[in-house]
Amino acid sequence: KNQVEQSPQSLIILEGKNCTLQCNYTVSPFSNLRWYKQDTGRGPVSLTIMTFSENTKSNGRYTATLDADTKQSSLHITASQLSDSASYICVVSPGNNRLAFGKGNQVVVIP
Amino acid sequence: KAGVTQTPRYLIKTRGQQVTLSCSPISGHRSVSWYQQTPGQGLQFLFEYFSETQRNKGNFPGRFSGRQFSNSRSEMNVSTLELGDSALYLCASSLSPGTGNTIYFGEGSWLTVV
Numbered sequence: 001k002n003q004v005e006q007s008p009q010s011l012i013i014l015e016g017k018n019c020t021l022q023c024n025y026t027v028s029p030f031s032n033l034r035w036y037k038q039d040t041g042r043g044p045v046s047l048t049i050m051t052f053s054e055n056t057k058s059n060g061r062y063t064a065t066l067d068a069d070t071k072q073s074s075l076h077i078t079a080s081q082l083s084d085s086a087s088y089i090c091v092v093s094p095g096n097n098r099l100a101f102g103k104g105n106q107v108v109v110i111p
Numbered sequence: 112k113a114g115v116t117q118t119p120r121y122l123i124k125t126r127g128q129q130v131t132l133s134c135s136p137i138s139g140h141r142s143v144s145w146y147q148q149t150p151g152q153g154l155q156f157l158f159e160y161f162s163e164t165q166r167n168k169g170n171f172p173g174r175f176s177g178r179q180f181s182n183s184r185s186e187m188n189v190s191t192l193e194l195g196d197s198a199l200y201l202c203a204s205s206l207s208p209g210t211g212n213t214i215y216f217g218e219g220s221w222l223t224v225v
Contacts, residue, residue, distance in 0.1 A: 032211060043115070043201055043216035044154075051211070089154065098167060099214075103153035 003027045004092050006102035013080055013109055021105040023073040023090035031095035035064050035075050038087045038104070047075070047088075077107070085109045113138065115204050115217035123223045129190040132220045136183050136204030143185040144214070145177060148199040157200075160185055161208050189222075197224045 004025045013019045025033070032051045036044035048057045048064040050073070057064050061078045077084055090102040116135040124130050136143050144167075145157040156169040160179035177187040183204075189196055199219045205212040 034214075036216075041221075043218045045216070046213050049211075049213060098156065101154040101156075 003100045004090055004102035006088075006090050006105050008105060009103070010106035010108070013107065015080060015082060015109050015111050017080055019077050019080060019107065021075045021077075021088050021090075021107070023075070023092075023102055025071050025073075025090070025092045025100065025102075027071075027092040027094045027100045029095050030068060030071075031093040033064075033066055033073050033093070034091040035062070035073075036089040036091060037062075038089060040086070044089055075105075080107075080109045082109050082111065115202055115215050117200075117202050117217035117220050119220060120218065121221045121223075123225060124192050125225055126192055126194060128192050129188060130192060130222060131186055131188045132200055132202075132222075134185045134187075134202030134204075134217060136185070136202075137215055140204035140206055140215070141183050142205045142208045142212075143179055143183065144203050144205075145185070145187050146201045146203065147171075148201055148219070149197075154201070157187065159208065166208060192224045194224050197222060 007022045034049045035047040038044040047059050047062050050057050050066045052068050063076045066073045085108050087104040087106050089104045092100045118133045142161045144159040147155045158177050159167040163179045174190045179185045201219045202217045203214045205214045
């Protein structure tokens with residue numbers, strides 16, 4: 001059973017528009033949550049990492065939010081660019097060094 | 112500062128053969144973990160090494176093995192390859208196994224089994 005669920009599985013957005021990706025988890029206990037961006041054929045690159053006490057963290061046009069009470073996180077992409085086309089992976093750490101991975105949100109930005 | 116380096120980047124093997132993949136972590140990083148990534152399953156944890164010792168192992172058959180050397184470089188080996196082993200194999204490194212440390216991934220090794 002996958003403890004990290006991401007939605008939508010895939011989406012297509014117009015260049016310049018915003019979008020929001022969702023990550024729901026059942027992992028417990030909770031240590032931190034990370035968002036990674038993975039370009040096709042490349043390794044994942046860290047975007048943000050948030051601990052229990054952090055609600056929001058930004059990295060340029062990427063803003064991640066965390067609600068540890070409802071076990072939900074979102075990644076908001078502002079003013080999307082063609083280079084944002086990638087898979088975005090939510091990773092939750094339960095604190096015992098075994099990370100739980102979501103299957104990713106596949107984002108395609110079209111001109 | 113060089114990132115995580117994985118070799119080879121691409122390889123094709125036939126069923127029944129064995130393969131060895133190599134990973135050089137970021138300088139100073141002593142923790143190395145391996146993952147298998149397939150389109151349908153996402154990232155699946157294989158194993159984690161720290162100071163030449165395997166600390167964690169995922170749910171993969173014994174055909175998958177690994178090791179870490181004293182310089183923190185790591186290798187993973189897959190014996191008796193099956194078609195289902197075709198995947199992107201990713202190596203990641205961090206300073207230590209602590210959950211607060213950022214994990215840095217390499218570009219991966221694309222394995223195709225025919």
